[in-house]
Every structure is written in structure tokens, then in C-alpha cells.
Amino acid sequence: MKVVVGSPGTWSGLLLRTGQCVFAGASIGVMLSAFGFSNYTAFCYLIASMGLQALWSLGLACLDIYALRIRRDLHNPVLVSLFVVGDWVTATLxxxxxxxxxxxxVLFVRDVDFCRRYPQLSCGRYEISIVLAFLTWLLIAVSSLVMFWLLASV
Amino acid sequence: MKVVVGSPGTWSGLLLRTGQCVFAGASIGVMLSAFGFSNYTAFCYLIASMGLQALWSLGLACLDIYALRIRRDLHNPVLVSLFVVGDWVTATLxxxxxxxxxxxxVLFVRDVDFCRRYPQLSCGRYEISIVLAFLTWLLIAVSSLVMFWLLASV
Incomplete structure (x- = not known):
């Protein structure tokens, strides 16, 4: 199995996982601090999904640290298959x-103008939280592609 | 390059592409027939994205038919790389x-109760169109995975 940037058990892999955790955690934090988010299903789902993502990435980051410390190779097909499935599921979610x-x-800001009509809604924070969620997705997408590539090139 | 189910230039590949076209077209048709869709950015974006998907899949379906008719093999790395990029972009969109x-x-139906308050909104049609869009995505996701697998296993 080749070793590419972002593979499990490497420094670049650890960096990717840490980034995913940090952005997912920040997204949850900003959303939780926004007034009225709990009235909207989509925002609650964002928190749940980012929570799952943070947990998954944290688990893999710990595994990377362990592999780096004891210099263990994590490139075996069964383990990588597991990472691929987990990465794809969390990336899609x-x-x-x-x-x-x-x-x-976008509906609130542009289409129905809720943000101007109800200034107590924290539209700015919703936006920041969503940008952070997209950044998390970008990092997990990179991880997923690397893992799938590793698995396919066995 | 291996030939797997859904590869370009095979009957299964053609079936997948045709399915994508049909579902994307049906999703557009149902959304266009729904009252008031044009007031909402998300629904307009759905139509644009499904339109792009239908065009891309139609193009590849034609290529599959051509390859099947003249028994040409489409499994070369440059062509498959092109399919991978196109498939991933359209699948993500x-x-x-x-x-x-x-x-x-979900916001209209559950959170702000627009569907009951404004019965002229065609919420049922929005839902059908979205289900069709998810089916389209499922088929294009299968195509993307097959293409990526083909490219990685060169």
C-alpha cells in the first residue's frame, strides 16, 4: 500500500484530523451561541452532524498519535476499509x-427577509457556523479521497 | 484497467447514466410544475443543478451508446480522469x-408551518422533486465511486 499525504498514521494525516475536529467544534460552538437556532431543524441537524464528525475525527487523531508514537504502520486493507466507510458516511452527512x-x-437572508424583520435572529452567527461546517467538509473530503485512493490502489 | 459494473462503455454504465437523466429530468419537471418555486433560491438552484446533471449524464450516455455500437474501449486513464472530475463535481452539486x-x-412543513398557513404553496410537489433529486444523487454517487475506483486501480 502506498503512503500518500494524509494517510493514516502520518503527520499530515494527524494534521487533517485535528483540523476537522477544530472546525467542527468551532461550528458547533458558534451555532450554540446563536439565538433561536433550536427552532429550526436544519440547524439542530448541523450540530448533530458536526458532533458526529468531531467524535470520528478525534478518534482517528488519537489513533494517528498512537501509531506515530509506537511507529506502527496503519496501512492494512481491513483498517483502511473501515476508515473509508466512516469517512464517506461522515463526509456525506x-x-x-x-x-x-x-x-x-439563504432563505432567511434573501428570500423571506426574516433577518431584517426579526433582528433578534443571529443570522451572522448562523453564517459563520455554516462556513466553518463547509471548511470541515472540505478537510474530511480530502481525507475520504486519500483513504479511497489507498484502498483502491492495494 | 479492470472492467467493473457501471464502467463507461458498458450496458450497466449506460443504464446508470440513463437513470440519472430520467430522475434529474423528472425532478426538474415536478419542480417547474410547483406553484411559487421561483421565489426561493434553493429551489431555483435545485433546477439549475439537476439541469447540469441531466446534460452531463446525457452526454456520457451518448458516449456509452457510441462505444457499445462500434465496440470501442473507453478505459483509458485520460478519459477516465475526465469522467471522475465531472462525476464528482456534478455529484457534489x-x-x-x-x-x-x-x-x-422541512422548514416550511415543520418549523414555520408555511405549508398549512399558505395552502397555495405546492409543498407536496417540492417534496417529490427533492426525493427525485436524492435518487439522482444516489445513481451519480455510484457512477463516481466506480470511476474513481477504475482510476485508482490503473
Missing amino acids: SLAAACSSAGVT | SLAAACSSAGVT
């Missing part, structure tokens, strides 16, 4: 959550 | 469109 929240926010 | 529209529809 993250993109779905980010897009559905973005759809609702 | 389709999922984004389906999810953002789904987010808005």
Missing part, C-alpha cells in the same frame, strides 16, 4: 448538514 | 442542491 443549513440561511 | 432544498422544505 457533513455536506448534507452544511447545505441544508445554508439553504435555510 | 446535486447533493448540495437536494439537501438545501430539503432543508427549506
